[in-house]
Amino acid sequence: MGHAINKVLKDITVRHKILCGSKVHYVPGWDCHGLPIELKAVSGSENLDSSAIRVKARNFAKNAISVQMEAFKSWGITADWENGCYFTYNPDYIKAQLRLFCSMHEKGYVYRDLKPVYWSPSSRTALAEAELEYDDKYVSTTATVKMKVTELSSGLSDVMSKLAGTTKGKAVFALIWTTTPWTLPSNRAICFSPKLEYVLAKLDGDEDCLYIIGKDVYQEFSDKIGRHLEVLSTFIGDVLHGAKYSSPFSDESGNAVGLPFLPGNHVTGEKGTGLVHTAPAHGPDDFVVALAYGLPLDCFVNEEGCFTSDLNHLSLKGLPVLSKETTMKIISLLGDNLIHTAPFTHSYPCDWRTKKPVILRASQQWFVATDKLKTLALEQLSKVMVVPERGGDLKSSAMAGMLQRRPYWCISRQRAWGVPLPVLYNSQDGHPITSREFVEHLCSCIDQCGTDFWWTLPLNELISSDISSKYSVSELKKGQDIMDIWFDSGVSWSSVLESHGNAKVADLYLEGVDQFTGWFQSSLMTSCAIQGVSPYKKLYVHGFAVDQEGRKMSKSLGNVVDPEDITCGGKDSKSKPAYGVDALRWWVASHSGTNNNMPVSSELMVASAETVHKLRLVLRFLLGCLHGSSNNDYTCDSYDDIPHLDKYLLHLLCSFDSMVCKHYEAFQYNRVCSAIVNFVTNEVSAVYCHLVKDRLYCLPVESNARNSCLRTISEILDVVSKATAPILPHLIEEVYLHHPVPRGDSGFFRWAALGQRSPSIQWHFPDAVESVELALKVRQIINQKAASMGEGNSWKLGARINANDEAFGRLKALQPYEESSDSELVEILQVSFVHIQNALREGKSDKVKDNCTGVPPSHLDSDVGQPIDATLLNVSVEIFPLEGRLFKCDRCRRFTSYIDSELCHRCSIVLKSMS
Structure with missing residues (x-):
């Protein structure tokens, strides 16, 4: 689930940038070395030499990469999976790393010394701070x-x-x-x-x-x-x-x-x-005190964490320092x-892999001189934007504090699976020997013999000419240390950025919050040492997957969830149903936007799947509306004469697009999800789609009002698709494949990116918004009143509205006539007849006169209806039943027919035009 969170967030970012017209280089990578893989590889095997360990570890890493890559592809992650990835065990990567080590050594940023470091007796190697768990x-x-x-x-x-x-x-x-x-x-x-x-x-x-x-x-x-x-x-x-x-x-x-x-x-x-x-x-x-005052640095503890014979108290020799027995022995000696x-x-x-306690132990190790880099690194970090903002600044400040306090960075490890430190030692005094020529010779050895060269070639073949001119083979010995995996990953900018236009700085590094002590920090230090700048402009940090009780997922707790069980379902389809990739991606996006931990539960996955399904139903409805049409059916040169409800929706669509883009740019994908759900389920589905059904189903196919509706639906579909596509690419590609208007066969993303699908600046209709929003509030009053009367079908009702000058002007824009049964106001209020008049009046209203469709006043009773309090809107609303006075039209379902079982005047005209 941690992989799913990380890779989906990266993919959302990449897809959004593509849709904004950017050319994007996303380079996935794998840190292939290190103790965890070595321990997995040698598990169950004994007495393996270094070469055998490396073969097993490499095979293990390759298999793991293959499995993970297939999972990433199945989640819809956009990348050049064949040629666009980096692997820290690749020859070119290792050669770049050796050269960078050499450059840092030449600049005095890397040195060897005897210092206390975190030492894991259980793993028999030095550890970095980032490899500890407390x-x-x-x-x-x-x-x-x-x-x-x-x-x-x-x-x-x-x-x-x-x-x-x-x-x-x-x-x-x-x-x-x-x-x-x-x-x-x-x-x-x-x-x-x-x-x-x-x-x-x-x-x-x-x-x-x-x-x-x-x-x-x-x-x-x-x-x-x-x-x-x-x-x-x-x-x-x-x-x-x-x-x-x-x-x-x-x-x-x-x-x-x-x-x-x-x-x-x-x-x-x-x-x-x-x-x-x-x-x-x-x-x-x-x-530090010892350095200042010349104290001896005596270490009486060996690599296994046991007292050595150098200790004068021989009764302690060979005892493990962390055992209770040893503690009791020392206490007795006191x-x-x-x-x-x-x-x-x-x-x-504790060691982050073996979970066993570590000790601080002085040993000869290789270090990065952090003191020499701190000032520059802190200066560069201050220029880096950390997102999301909530908590990001605190974390970056913590990272700055860690850099400020860090006394040194130990980069040597006593293992076999990794990149060798390119150093030979004088066999007499242990003095380290390396050079640029030596490193270049080692790079040629990699080209000829592979990345195991350090362990397979004899010493005489590793020595370069500049070293052989000063030392004989017998005077030299090969170093056995490898580089810290954080150094491995920390120099990835050197290989990745240079392979994409010789850039020095990436726009974005995106990882979990733990990388403030890991990759973010090691990358910053190595880049500052070589390039003098930070390797990234922005850092996006996310939390970890936890169970519903807030516990970090681990195999020992038995609370691990496999993403494949979410996307494809588990063996028991009832307890582990398949929710699909889009549900997984929606869960990631909707819980991002902060660097808090992200809970995983069946309830949350069900909720994500249901949300995706709701969006799918609305998009399917929009596609159904456009079915059988062509682009010519709803082309528009001017927006002047389109219905106000369409203007209202286009105006909202423009605001929605702007808001979504703002959230995407701020990496607030949880807010993107909220905006999409709110807009699609409310403004699009509950309001617009519901209100225009009569226009879609009952008006003539060639009518301007219906074509305007189709045009608006098409715009909704395009804008919502663009907003949703980075998060739910599978759903949007499916929408694109079923779109009736030809848009090429290259896929939604290519069409949308090349077409730069953005709302038009002509979609600014504040007057239409005011009129429609007032009408929608009047509709709420009508619905409340109808509910109090026990009437669930508002089409059985008529409405009489008195309004003051301002409100009357807004409503008159939706219904120019005093009375109507087919105006925009009728469409929005969802009643069969509307009478509007200026100024609030007390007492009984005049009888409704014949409207444009010829409804006789005898059908309406002016005494029917109960006024409700709508003074805040400057209107007064009365509703009254039409059933029994007018009849339902079997085609449009409105109560606008004068004769039972006959069509209304409007539907009759439409059918005649079709014959």
Whole structure:
């Protein structure tokens, strides 16, 4: 359903632009690499080498693409499916990616370094922020630990001296709090805030020790452990600068002794103890502090997430750091240094595929230097329009915030299925080696040996001449890392835009809201690095498919819906009936327009199918009206003499088209749907089609009034078809195929785009709108009055209308005569006789005189009818029955015949003209 949402929204956009006369390049693409596909491919297989993994992964990707492409075609998605798609495993795409990596490396935007990165022990690879999911119910074991101060700073000495004998002979400890006890063996500093206040305190039951803790949190800490803290002194954090301490994990050789207290901008007094345990190998803030103060970046955790033998506490060797057993082991090793421990429920990052927790772990990786790109990227992002507007600005601001805070972007992965990092390493010191000539040589290897070249060719065949002139093969080793899939997809602009006229910038990127942390961001960073501009002018963001309870769809929950079950039906046709492609597309469009999540339920699909069916019935009626006619039957050189009701509808049609175009341009497809349904079911069907049936069925075929109606219906059909076609292309193509007027055999979209079907500027009839709208309000009064009389057929009635000057003038435009049984006013009011007169009058009205069709006044009784309150319209309306006074004409069904079982005067004339 996520694919359906995304692809249908893209197709609606493309089709609208086509109908506006634009030449459109829509380029579908597939991100073919990455861990999810590799895990699927190797599932159930063991001991596969990299080449075998790549073969299986490629085959899996190809099969998935084939299935998905057929689904996209079945949904009516417009694209050049044979030659107009991009695939990140294609040779040309990979060559472009390698060259772009080289360019970024030459500009200093890509580098290698030892840094803490998100690491998935379950997948054994580094992960980007966008590859994480957060478990809000994750339970960690927290530990509050005392660290012994081994050397007082001068400021702390002054604090102690002022307390005189109170502190004599007592050891001083700093209290730290952590949710990751497994990082304690890697502790290399305690960070404090120079501006926060701290206290020196005694802990109830521990008279020989003094403790340092943040002033803002000491009371909360005291309550938590159930022991009283007596504050002896308060001081500013800067006092701690220069003090040293020892870690509980210091060994006999003195390691982890004499560790520093250091200032840190990331330290707050909101939680914990106000003093932050710092393990440079396992945290970004810790790493920044380590860089600033030259701390060692010791990492005692391997790729499997287990402690290594480098750790002096050999009892921890080989233990998985995230296991409960390891946590308990570390807590036991703390001994008396442990002050308090407790479970803590919080949000914790997990691998988005394995759903298992990740760790922060220092390792040698390749990075994009985001600091060098932030200013330009933020400047370019500020020029990008984010739609829909509702929530879009907030999301783009969030994206700007993420860019601002992002310390680096790790682009290397330790897997086999992907694009290799084009780097060799000096086997002696590990120094990375790459060059432009080397990358171009690798591109020629791709042409000759395929995209598995890095894994199938021996090292000597990968080395370019510029490298071989400096190093022997024995001095080099091949890198084993591939590029992050976000780098893969983030450089798609390089291949896609250049293949379509060497454009630098796409008009639109359209994806889900999650891509603010993914594709939108990686595309922006790489494009700014190479082109100096954003690769997109607009971003359209949409929500995700959720079930009717608002839960994200997932196989584990069993709430996934297959779009094919919606379009074609499931195995059980009763529980999963076929709603058709147009119902699916209508559901997507009608729930878009915001970046909120989109609910999927059988009730909503039934509603969508019913709406499409209603539209289909109205369009079928319009086609039926035009059946047997030709364009010559209703050509028009002037709109001066056409009926006011036709002018009214054309005026509304023009406003409708303008409104729909405005909504399309704003990507508010939900509003397009609302506008179409409201206009077609109300103004077109309930009003116009209902009111003109008599004109269509009963007037002579060649009459001007009837031809004007056909012309209006034809215009309605064209404008509504154009408005609806981007959303319901199958329905509109079917309408086009059944249109009686020859329009070529190339399909609706080609005809409409080339013909630029737009309402005429001549369709501006404000006077007609005023007259018809007044008449429609009078009709409402008549219907209300008829209902109170128990009369359901308004054609059995006559109406007498008194109106003041303004209202009378509007109504007289619809009925020039004082009395009539075949005027436009009669047509709109749906009564068989109308008498209008100027000025509101009290008392009984004069008897109705003979009208133009010769209805004798003896047939009408002036005493019949009950006036109703219509003063707001400046009219007074009376209705009266005609049945028993006049007879129903069997042809037009009006009560306008003088003699029972005979046709009325109008129908008699029409039939005579046909004989």
